[in-house]
Amino acid sequence: MALIFSFDHAHGRPPLELRRLLGGKGANLAEMASVLGLSVPPGFTITTDACRDYLAGGWPEGLSAELTRHVRRLEKTMSRRVGDPDDPLLVSVRSGAEISMPGMMDTILNLGLNDSSVKGLTERTGNERFAYESYRRFVSMYGRIVLGIDGRLFDEAFEGLTGRDGEGGHAEPSAPALAQLVEQYQELVEAETGTPFPQAPLEQLRGAIEAVFRSWNAPRAIAYREREHIDHHLGTAVTVQAMVFGNRDNRSGTGVAFTRDPATGEKTPYGDFLVNAQGEDVVAGIRNTLPLSAIRERFPEIYKELTGVFAKLEAHYRDMCDTEFTIEQGKLWMLQTRVGKRSGKAALKMAVDMTRQRGWRISREEAVARVSAEHIDQVLHPQFAERPATVLGRGLAASPGAAVGKAVFSADEAIAAGARGERVILVRNETSPDDIAGMIAAQGVLTTRGGLVSHAAVVARGWGKPAVVGAEQLRITESGFLLGGSAVAAGEYISIDGSTGEIALGEVALAPPSPPMELKVLLGWADRIRKGKLAVRANADTGADAATARSFGAEGIGLCRTEHMFLEGDRLPIVRRMILAADGPEEQAALEELREAQREDFEAILVAMDGLPVTVRLLDPPLHEFLPSIRDLELKEATVGLDEQEKQLLGAARAWQEMNPMLGLRGVRLGIIKPRLYEMQVQALMQAAAARVAAGGHPKVEVMIPLTVTRRELALARSWVEATIAEETKDLRRKPQVQVGTMIETPRAALQAGELAEAADFFSFGTNDLTQMTFGFSRDDVEGRLMSAYLQLGLLERNPFENLDEVGVGELVRLAAQRGRAARPGLKIGICGEHGGDPASIRFFYREVGLDYVSCSPFRVPVARLAAAQAVLGETA
């Protein structure tokens, strides 16, 4: 198999399909040159096979011969020879992996210049300054990138000449000065490497190619691949291309352009252009660029040609393209193209527009597949409208959207400032139910501890409020906080981006959320694709949340956490009374009060979700979560003393305290220790359902028993639940629909799913807990403290609390679904953990497990609808 292919090689199939072999850059160039017939400077691509061979065993046998042959062919095409002292052919050398990858060698330009060919260039261009400037750039680029010489040495020499730092700028040195600089550079090369700067063009070329190969294993490239989960064995291709010069004269120029506006999606090309410049000048941002329209004014013919090229590219790629082009003395050359990146708004608009394109069009399925979760997040939440001037640090991106406010450090301050109409960011080590009111008052939440399923993260996501959590480097002090070497005083403005985890100083301008009308259209298409295959529900605990969820398209509630109702301000004292009471009338009285309150909550939820299924999880957390902290009470006891009630609370808190609450007395275990608690909850729920029936509603209730580990445990709890249901509905003429099921959230429940299914109408995977127990990772402890180290060291490929761990936790999920359905064919199975809103996990749940529904926070529902459709399509954007 050949190791080098020219751009116009007849592969027999579209070069784009050969990305793995030719790299992205090489494949796109070949596509333009050989398929589209665009004017592309000729050249060839050295394959990734060659790179792999090189990395495994050095310069491949036969590569030199092939290289010489292709250079000769290029020379023939261009009617110039490399190194020709009269009219030299110059080439660029670029790396190009299958997947675009920063951290690798980028580009060497002007290769082929040497002490004699520089004279030929001078002669042919009639521009000595241009020739020596090109030579200078080449020597320094080559010295730095290929020969590994510290770039600052070249910069210093250049500054010695111009008195200014860096390259480019207005004070242009004269040609002799540049020639002298080239000599200086060459001396530098010899001093640093012990050998003279290579003069033979083929030697230069081989050096550059080897440098590209080697750069595959540069530390930054490896780190990038680790982070992005790119296979280390792919290797990179190398593209060698004849140089054209946009900086030759004023009939020349260079630009980058998108075939449509990548920010808005409008159908107008968008880009930057410079007259008499090379590509790097546009990218470097040193000179002020012109809009594309400048080409129309200056080079109307070229503009026409360019828009024709754009139309051709879009029709061919069936998408918006990102291009680089150069005009050399009035001739247009396309240097690169690829499908372009775009904003969320543009992604939505283009996807919908392109289904209606004249001449070519994409299907609605393709449109759905092209939009990503990030795109949807962008249009639903506020974003930074500008890059922050000072990024202090970074935490975990816990709840998408950006927020700005004064830093405050307690819920009370947040409430007070909120009442004054001020915007605040609540900064806490971690949040607890006591912080709820402060979180409501704040624009966003920032914590130093805890992971993506910490209290702060879960609550903020539930409200669609921006949050950054687990910012471990942030240290809260007496007067503010320290982060990234800066001290931020209480009351100073900070800005956070819950989509990226960034924490910035000052007031960063925000762009408000602006869902375009195409969002609705696209989600409608998505719904049609997934209808009857994978439903999307929401996790919601109140009528208001349920209504929000329904407005976002939720098809029911997959998880209603009844404990959140217990934590509301006026109810906590009742819950505590219930805990303090021994069995008997006092307990019963407290339970009655709670029942009344829960009944109202349930009714509001059933109203909002009328006709749709509502899964209510019976009380799950350990009782000590409802009691004050032992430490606080003991401190008070040791200092000012406790009153009688506090003494009782301390006693109860001590009695119920646990070493490992996550593995403690919670879920159905609590139900078994305090059976009247579950009875009360089912009473409240069924009374709410009865009221809805009486009002003409259609409540569909699913009672979910948490944390079961054995069939008998589930059967016992189910028997109580059914007895209460029977009691509460015995006088109803029209009975509400009720099912009873369980969560699968312990490894044992997953293994015993066949047995559990005998007593369950449905399963709902609690993948948060299942992940915690399968890994032995407490989300409260490990995720914040260890996860980043584990990801950086590559010990884990992904945060398993963010993307389901397919080989570990996923095996248990798959196995449980199989066993459950084998025991009870048609068993309804869903998932209500955090993974229910993660596209990669949704794909796994649908394709590998065949779940019936996913459930996520209300604001995540649109993303889940999209991801569910993509899972059904078997594709991702």
Next chain:
Amino acid sequence: MALIFSFDHAHGRPPLELRRLLGGKGANLAEMASVLGLSVPPGFTITTDACRDYLAGGWPEGLSAELTRHVRRLEKTMSRRVGDPDDPLLVSVRSGAEISMPGMMDTILNLGLNDSSVKGLTERTGNERFAYESYRRFVSMYGRIVLGIDGRLFDEAFEGLTGRDGEGGHAEPSAPALAQLVEQYQELVEAETGTPFPQAPLEQLRGAIEAVFRSWNAPRAIAYREREHIDHHLGTAVTVQAMVFGNRDNRSGTGVAFTRDPATGEKTPYGDFLVNAQGEDVVAGIRNTLPLSAIRERFPEIYKELTGVFAKLEAHYRDMCDTEFTIEQGKLWMLQTRVGKRSGKAALKMAVDMTRQRGWRISREEAVARVSAEHIDQVLHPQFAERPATVLGRGLAASPGAAVGKAVFSADEAIAAGARGERVILVRNETSPDDIAGMIAAQGVLTTRGGLVSHAAVVARGWGKPAVVGAEQLRITESGFLLGGSAVAAGEYISIDGSTGEIALGEVALAPPSPPMELKVLLGWADRIRKGKLAVRANADTGADAATARSFGAEGIGLCRTEHMFLEGDRLPIVRRMILAADGPEEQAALEELREAQREDFEAILVAMDGLPVTVRLLDPPLHEFLPSIRDLELKEATVGLDEQEKQLLGAARAWQEMNPMLGLRGVRLGIIKPRLYEMQVQALMQAAAARVAAGGHPKVEVMIPLTVTRRELALARSWVEATIAEETKDLRRKPQVQVGTMIETPRAALQAGELAEAADFFSFGTNDLTQMTFGFSRDDVEGRLMSAYLQLGLLERNPFENLDEVGVGELVRLAAQRGRAARPGLKIGICGEHGGDPASIRFFYREVGLDYVSCSPFRVPVARLAAAQAVLGETA
């Protein structure tokens, strides 16, 4: 299939094999009658099939006819008829399930008596008093058991007659008085049931049979089956047998006897005998019984016959038998037999003796199979020599053996009392490393919280010191403790039995441990059986423990917990210095000190285990376990204030604190955060090994990495370990044997065992943690608080921390072993959790998983050796 079989029925195979059908009692009677030809009063057995039919659908069709036929046959054999007013046949009716089961109906005697046959009995025996006493007993027994009348009503009527309570005694009522009492009883029956006392013998018989059937579902019987894991569907058989009377005259008598001494195992029959008495008189203990030798004196012929029967029984059952017999007017009748229960000492002696029996013998394999873990525990630990007078309550039996001492409530008191030469029991809510010295000073340990793998339990077992833990009902007060309604003052004597969990008041006499010489013999046989199949190692953390373990027959160390070395008094400050130090010279200095200390510890262990494998687990617990409690420090801060070092410790304790330490920063995670810690430990270990090599020893070291969840994590840790090993051994001419492996203690590790095996020379299952994570049961929280409720409610069949949960945790274990060995054939696999010493779990590990070794606490090693042999034999005692 027939529903009734007479004792002499020709089954075609030994009736003993038909226990399931005939019940234990029926099968043994049939065996004696039909196979051994002993004189057994004739009778028949109604099968368990009949019982199951009855419980499912009432009195079985055809049973009445069969019953009548068998009664007629019995009458023919006995030449008497039931209800005959001249010479009536009386029968007994007894229940008899496959497995002997308290809580079911026991026995009705004298059935067949009625108002006319009592006269026949009078006539035939010439003893009116005897006849009416028999009739009285029958009516009250029948009234109580079959008709469900409150027994106190009969007692009251009896007291009205005798002026004394209860039955029996010296003041014997006259015959007319008894006849009058019978009338009174019959009136009572009619008043209570509304129908007269049944006079027809067949009606009486059917009533008694139905009562036996029904008693299968009596609450006590159900509870017993739940506790003992007996199938509820087995049902019971009913035995109907002609009565013989040991209370007929002075040529009559009755007794119970063991064919050997069940306490010592001596080859002399042992039992109790009464002249002119019925069986219940012997059992009731109201009259002073005579030893068996009394028979030799009174009835030398009978004695000869009896010893002949004993020899026959032993030869037939090939074991010691427990018998009941009656002598009626000079004729010996055998009423019952079964293989008898025995003490640990007797079990050992008999098992060994019976391999050398003249005439018949058992194989060594059988001898090994007949001894149980409890037997061995009994001879290795002190036992209560008497039943305690006042049992206050019960906790979990955490470490076998009994202990007596004054109740003390702090380690300091225990140390002080110990120094004064006093015996104490240390009573704590729970123990921590701070209590170690106090635990050493105490005779035994009693805690109110925590389960079988709590600190107190694990440490006490490690030392072979009696412990009862998780005595939840016990409440420690200011001046002592409350339990079972009694208040025990500090300093009062209490006694605990760590084999049963009993807590008793006062000084119960103790029998010292007395391993008979047969123990060694038997364990030697056990070793030969399991040799090369299942090795037994010990968990030991010090040289002394290792030496103990070896003396008990351990073949290596399966778990050396290096953290225990960190907790020793003088080392804790160094560990704390290491934690407080940032990276750098301070940390290094502290690590150096620890290295030196650990090196010495390791050397002592390697000396004790020279030539045998020693598995050293690198540091496992979270660092906050080495820091003082935050609560204590905060209290001090709020009251008297903290010094500089305490402030630092408080800061560190806060920084390292965790919500769920069990799922936190421990095991290899700690190694990854503090890699120099593991490096130091491996250095110390390899230096110790090098010293041993230099001294001519043969150290065999296995470095074990705890809590891994991914292959990469293990590979990374392994790479450090190997680098350190290479560094430390590079100058050695003879290298110590070293392997590197991992624990499998998270569900994910079990699932990923194939991948982990690529980087592991061995696996060791940590089934404690695996059980905790698979169930989501924290041993610190759930086991003490919830487990007893779960076992009582039948939600779990067994405590999964005591007996491996075969279907849940066991599936993960099996799967991990399969995957591990598939990836690395010949992978060595063991288990070092608490289950390593549990016979049922050992059987599972050997037979279902095929482990190479088990590891348990040193004092448990003999039990594990026995259980391992039994697992190999495929049998259990």
